[in-house]
Amino acid sequence: MPLTHNRVFSILWACVFFGLFVWSSSASAWWNDDWSMRKKITLDTSPTGGNITEPINGMTVLIRLHAGNFRFGQAKDDASDLRFVAGDDKTPLKFHIEHYDPLLAEGLAWVYLPDLKPGSKEDIWLYYGNKKAAAGGDAKGSYDGDQLLDYHFAEKGTPAQDSSVWANHAQSVGVTAEGSIIGTGLRLDGTLRFTLPASPSLAIPDNAAMTWSVWVKPASLQRNAVIYSRRDGSNALLIGIDDGAPFVEVTNNGTVQRSAAGAPVAPNGWHHLALSATPGLVTLYLDGASYATLNATLPALNSTALLGGDSAPPAASPPPADTSSASSASPPAADAQAAAGGAQAPAGDAQIPASAQAPAGPAYTGFAGDLDELEIAKVARSAGYIKAAAEEQGADHAKFVTYSVDEETASWFSGYFAVILKSVTLDGWVVIGILVFMAVVSWVVMIDKAMFVGRQRKANVRFMRIYRQLTTSVAMAEGDEVDKLENESGLLAPQMQKALRHSSLYRLYRVGQEELGFLMTGYQRGGILTAQAIAALRAELDAGFAIESQKLNRLMVLLTIAISGGPFLGLLGTVVGVMITFAAIAASGDVNVNAIAPGIAAALVATVAGLGVAIPALFGYNYLITQIKDLSTDMQVFVDKFTTRTAARYAIHSLQRQQPLAAE
Known part of the structure; x- marks a missing residue:
């Protein structure tokens, strides 16, 4: 059939109307038309992004909002209209807001992804721009059931609140550290102790699995500076930094084992420190990479735990045994005396029971520096999970998480x-x-x-x-x-x-x-x-x-x-x-x-x-x-x-x- 001018004109008009139909259909295919704005966020675990090769599974990821990637003027001042939707643009995701300030144009949100795969790119959608929306955050649903504790340290003048479903809130009021790596953090000066509760959910059975992680910024090089300690009779678990080298120390029925010292880290810099324990093996991670291993089993621990130092000054004793053939020398007398003077019971807290007092061992000092984002889980998180957390929350956040342009509904008046x-x-x-x-x-x-x-x-x-x-x-x-x-x-x-x-x-x-x-x-x-x-x-x-x-x-x-x-x-x-x-x-x-x-x-x-x-x-x-x-x-x-x-x-x-x- 010959293509006449009239037929060409008809085809052109049909193409125009088809294009308008497709455009209007795609513009209206939103999760909810009550929201006028949305933004695609891509989580990149491929070699071009976080370069995660091991399984991750479910994970709570950090979404950082600022003036360069988010239009605060289009959202409600209290962020109650923020919603996160999976890549299919149909499934809402659990999330909660740690910090949101439209005047300073900054916001921190935590979103739970049920299955984050390694070596891939996964999209989620951020919806906002609904002035009638009620708050949709759900902190308890933002973590899986294995997460026992998560402190953002965003509180000022009140004890840190646990964002997990277990409600393991802190028993101490800490000193706020402004300008931390993720919002605000906790500042420790070597003498202050920050008490964690001895709740049943935080109890560690003998030979149990566990994951512990925190962002740490040492103020200076210290000998045997304890970041986290938990003692229960002749059992103990200590995590700290010795002359810049992170260590984990496990005491099981009086037998002390410490991990070998690796390359030290310089002070005044943020580092992600994590511990993953399985029966017979404890692995220490630094900035997402394996730093040291210890052939040990976690003992049963049911007492309170401390951030910032050991629970009590130990008496002098021989150095602890080290299954990794790497022993730590006892600190000099001057350091021991300083440790003894700095190990005080937390003010305003319940006295630590006698069963939690430290047995004889090397002297320890209280950690001086900043902490942020403390997490404890009752399972051993995978190496991929720990690396993803370090990459996604830290300085390489821009490689792991990319933000697309803001999209609007098909409205001329928005x-x-x-x-x-x-x-x-x-x-x-x-x-x-x-x-x-x-x-x-x-x-x-x-x-x-x-x-x-x-x-x-x-x-x-x-x-x-x-x-x-x-x-x-x-x-x-x-x-x-x-x-x-x-x-x-x-x-x-x-x-x-x-x-x-x-x-x-x-x-x-x-x-x-x-x-x-x-x-x-x-x-x-x-x-x-x-x-x-x-x-x-x-x-x-x-x-x-x-x-x-x-x-x-x-x-x-x-x-x-x-x-x-x-x-x-x-x-x-x-x-x-x-x-x-x-x-x-x-x-x-x-x-x-x-x-x-x-x-x-x-x-x-x-x-x-x-x-x-x-x-x-x-x-x-x-x-x-x-x-x-x-x-x-x-x-x-x-x-x-x-x-x-x-x-x-x-x-x-x-x-x-x-x-x-x-x-x-």
Whole structure:
């Protein structure tokens, strides 16, 4: 089937409407249309991101929000409209907000992912922008049931609150450390102790599995500085840093085992320290990588635990045994004396029971520095999990978590566009109103004219099919026989005339037939039309052609006005808007980007509106003018053929009448 201009135009329109349908469908395919904004967040565990190769499984990830990746002005001030949805854009995820400050443009949210896979990229959606939304955070649901404790240290003046479902809240009020690696942290000075409860859920059975992790920032190099200690009779678990080297020490029925010292870490820097214990093996991790191992089993521990130091100053004793063939030397007397002076019971806390007092062993000092994000689980987290936590929460957060652009619902009155429209001045609205009127007029003209030329083309094709049959029969006919043939072809029938009313060629044909009938009046039947008669016929047909051309070109001038006048009107509105903006700035004396940008952006709306009028009108005009030229050419050709064939037909008829007379 040949691809005509009309068919091409129809296909183009179908493509436009299909594109609009797809766009509107994708724009409306949101988790919930009550939320006007969303952002895609990608968690990258592939080699280009966190480079995690071992299983992770369920994990609570940190989402950092700031002015560079989040539009705080579109969300509620209390962050109650924030929602996190899985990559399928259907499944809501559990989350809670640790910190949110729209004035400082910063926020911290923790989102639980049921199955985070290694070596892949997983998308989640952040939805916001619903002023009627109620708070949707769920701290207890943001962790799996194996998470026994999670302290963000975001509280000020109150004990740290456990975000897990077990509610293992701290028993001490710590000193807040501002500007920690994740919001606020806990500051320790070597003498303060921070007490964790001896709850049943935190009890460690003999030979149990466990995961412990914290972000640590040592203030200086210390000998045997204890970060975490838990003693129960002759059993104990200590985690600390000795001259910059992290260590874990396990005491089981009085037998002390300490991990071998590795490469020391420099003070005043944040590091992720984690412990993963399984029956017979304790692994110490530093910044997500395995740092030391200890062939030991965790003993049963049911007492309180401390952050910042040991529970009591031990008496002097030989160094602890080390199954890794690496022993720690006892600290010098000066250090022991300092340790004894610094090991105080936490103020305001219950006295530590006698069963928790330390047995004889090396002297320890209290840890001096900052801590953040303490986590304890009753299972041994995988190496992939620990590495993912260190990468995702630390300095490489930008590699692990990437933020896409903000998306808005299909609304002209939300987001940046709403800010621009609110800044448009009265003169701008006047120009935009005129341009909108011009746009409506141009679209009406284009649609009407496209329908007009389409109907005319179809009717012309139908007429020419009949006319070709008629001219073949008329070649040997004359007089009343011509009218008879027209009746037989249906051209003179009212039904056919109604069907061909849109054909310009049919109207020209009727003009020619009426003029021919007038010219033949007074001529003898079979006479020859003179040159003057043919010229008169041609003049009448040319007049009909001019009338038809006027019909085709009617209202096309409105499109030329829209094409040429639209951009100039838009430019006028922009210039006036810029003038008013700078005049207002000069009057107020407030010269800054925030004062200039809205006015300039609003002024440019007029130019955009002008182009929005001109560009569609330009496309439509070029298409229509091509169709009009084609129809005009068809009419011109028909006029030439009709005149020539009419003159030839009557000349032939005359010769046929004269031949019998000459024979006589």
